[in-house]
Amino acid sequence: MEPVEINAGAWYLRALRADERIDDRPALAEGGITDPDYVAIRTAQWDAETHFSWAVCEPTTAELVAEIIVTPTGDTSADLSGWARSGYEPALETGATAVRRFMEGALGLRIP
Template sequence: MEPVEINAGDYYLRAFRNDDRVSDLRALVEAYADPATRRYLYALAPSSEAAAEMYVQFMTMGWEKNYRWSWAVCDAVTAEVTAGVILHNLDHRLGSAEVSCWTHPAHRGKGVLPTALNAVLGWAFGGAGLHRIVYKHAVENPSSQRVAEKCGFTLEGRLRDNEIIDDQRVDELQWSRLATDPAPEQLP
């Protein structure tokens, strides 16, 4: 599948890139250098431009093989990367996926992620025909919980000892949103 670009008002969502015109490498290294981002998304954490290049290739391959769809969330005016949204564990037969997302530390608290994720969900349910999207996060991550709530996800339950963070087993909350759920009202 070719990468899908999404206009989300103040933000423009496009595939992660590193080419002769656009490079997201520095923004990826900066975002993942943040302790909170690394803490919760350590498996994907590019700590150098070489690792960020591999990250971009990994995301690009997901589009090419149609098993992972990812977006760099960019400011519509400056084109600066402000966040990232990834739909992974795609199951085309069931019409399901799981979402992972992050916000660049310089852009937290500005509503970037709820705006971008709601735009992705609109496309995923409408354009891509998905039916169910799961969102999981560590119980002690209130920022992720606020994103889930603002994006209209329904809390399904607590997954005990489902993740390892800081070398400790932690519980996660699992949320889902269905194509048949009403669109969320934007919360402040």
Template sequence: MEPVEINAGEYYLRAFRNDDRVSDVRALVEIYADPETKRYMNRLSIDSESTAEMFIMLMTNGWEKSYRWSWAVCEAVTADLVAGIVLSNIDRTAGLAEVTCWTHPAHRGKGVLPLALNAVIGWAFGAMDMHRIVYKHSVLNPSSQRVAEKCGFTLEGRLRDNTIIDDQRVDELQWSRLATDPYPKQLP
């Protein structure tokens, strides 16, 4: 499957790139150098240009093999990378996927993810006939909870000791959104 581009108003969603015209390498290294990103996205380490290049290659492979769909969320005018969204654990037969997302530290609190994630979910439900998308985050991450709420996810429960934050086991909250759920009303 070829990567899908999505126009989300002031943001443009495209495949992660590292070519002679566009490179997301430096922005990915910046994002993952941020202490808050490291804290909550600790299962993935992008600490050098070579690991960023490998990440981009893995995201490209996910599209090619249709087991992971990913987007670099970019400002429409400058094309600067401001966030990332990945749908993984895709089961096309059952219509299931899990979402992971993050925002560049300089763009947090600006409503980037709710807008972009709602566009991705709309595409997944509409174009790909997905039925259920799961979103999980640490109970220590209130920003992720706000994203889940703004995107119309329903809280399903608490996964005890499901992740490690600051070298401690902590619970995660699990949310889901179904294709049959109403489109979310944006929170202020």
């Protein structure tokens, strides 16, 4: 599956990136994620449909402030987790609500 972008009001959700235009790795490092292959791994997981992840971003700068991860656990269920950089917990909460609606409405996955 191709990554899906979501508008969550004050926040913009997109796939993680590490390219010539946007590099999320410095923000990921602030969140404790220092694996240089992390973005590539998350991209491959989208392709395999084993995990779905979103960078919760400031809409004007595209700066990553949080990450939301959905892991399918069965035919109709999934777990949702995430983390936020210090001070951005409200972005994580808002983004998680939007992702939950998307997963349940578009993919039929129930998130407890």
